[in-house]
Amino acid sequence: MPENIDAGTLFQGGVDGSESSLAPLTAYVLISLLEGNLTQDVQVIANAVACITTATTSSSTYIKALTAYALSLAGDSSAAATLISDVYNSLTSGIPGLSQALTVEAAAYLLLAMLNESPGSYAAWALDITKLISTYHNGQGGFVSTQDTVVALQSFAAFSEAFPPTGTDLTISVTAGSQSFEIVINSEKGLVLQTSYITGDPPLDVTVSSSGSGCALVTVTHKYNVYEEPESSAFAMSVKTVRDWCSSVSSLQICASYTNEDSVSNMAVMEVDLQTGYSADEDHLRGLVAQEIIKRYEDSDGVVFLYLESVGGSEICVSFRIRRDHEVEDIAPGTVTLYDYYTPEFRLTQSFENEDPVIQGEECPSTAVTIVIDDFTNF
Known part of the structure; x- marks a missing residue:
């Protein structure tokens, strides 16, 4: 790297410790170039592929998922297939060793890699990973953080493109206590967010069933207040x-x-x-x-x-x-x-708590001195 170029700093929880090398950053850049069809410099692409291929032996699940997608875009199907299998087994085993945000992002990169390789061959795995990502869907429409939400939505769009809905005609039946209602999803309402509110005091048994044909995501959101949030020791x-x-x-x-x-x-x-x-x-x-x-x-x-x-x-x-x-x-x-x-x-x-600016029982002086402070960090 030329000395006159400021390399900057990469902040990403999945790329830290001993693995804070050029390989993960190279994978990010390679994905950007290939998704943007900026492949005129063949040697640059080849060097990037060589860099990330040799750095995945002891990498985390997140870096392997990132690399799998980059290699798939670069056309190295053999290396991508090995990583896809490794990441899939790690994510579906329930012990990927990642935070929630990185689990979503790794799963999304894995889904993108599988769909780019062969949607038909990976159809069952792709559906499993789509369901896994959906479990992290929150009530506001996103996932855990901004970055994983962007990648997850990209992977969902790719899944929808690979397996386009045909003849969707679903009736979702919901029963919650004494309340029951139906939600109809068809070709006209496929992209419409439909929301129904469940009334009544918890606990309630909520039952969701469907009839018809097609695929839909149904999310039940329960919002409540807690006196104190669980705290992290980080x-x-x-x-x-x-x-x-x-x-x-x-x-x-x-x-x-x-x-x-x-x-x-x-x-x-x-x-x-x-x-x-x-x-x-x-x-x-x-x-x-x-x-x-x-x-x-x-x-x-x-x-x-x-x-x-x-x-x-x-x-x-x-x-x-x-x-x-x-x-x-x-x-x-x-x-x-x-x-x-x-x-x-x-x-x-x-x-x-901010104390009362006037101490009880004491009077303020009749004159005051104004002090102008230029240093915003000391008072």
Whole structure:
């Protein structure tokens, strides 16, 4: 690689540790070139194929799935077939050794590889993997994270193209307690999302049956609240507020570190749900971006999202000002949730309370000194 080219950094939970080499990144690039029909430089393609072929012996299930699809696109059916069999056995055994997001993405790459090779030969396996991916489908239409959702939808589109619906005429019958209804799916409604709501107090026995011909995906979504989310040990975090004397302005400080053996997370998100009546100082948030403490932020209706390139083993702290805009009685605590963007199950949540800016029983001085702080990281 020429010295004047900045190679950048690859953040992907399936490509870490000893396998953080050029091979997985080469597979990503090779897939992009081949899907875009950018194959004019035959030698470049040949070198890329050689690179990824020699790096799959001890690779993870995810990297093998990625490589299988790349080799299939490149026309190396023999090498692709070996990896397809290996990945299929790993995923269907129930012990792929991957996070939920990477399991979905690996299964999607496997499905794409099988369909690119021979849809007819892999029809039974393709249906198994399609069902596996469907088990991770959430109630909002996606899967686990943004990236695996994109690849999963691509694989579903390829499956639909390989096995196009013909003469679909299905009646889905649903019974839940004393409630029952039917959903009709035919050629006119094949691409229409049909939703019905189940009423009644749980627990309910829900029975789904079908008649007719065709293939459809039926998802039963049960939404509920929990007092505390299950926490991951991947992160350590502390949250505290620093009160400005006799002012409606305080500072919220969040310190975090990554504790897993792979030493650094993917892109991480701090989701800050402020207490009712409080808002974040936009100028201060922009300052955090300018100083490259965070990559970007979003502020929406009292919830602030802070995006960090990664979180490592050494503690990193982010501080920003919050302002009390309205007096609210019996205010509930705010929360900070830290999670890995590509492995959302790696998450940790902590609550915080902002102290009353005026200490009870003490009076504010009649004069005040205004201090202008230029360093957005220290208060």
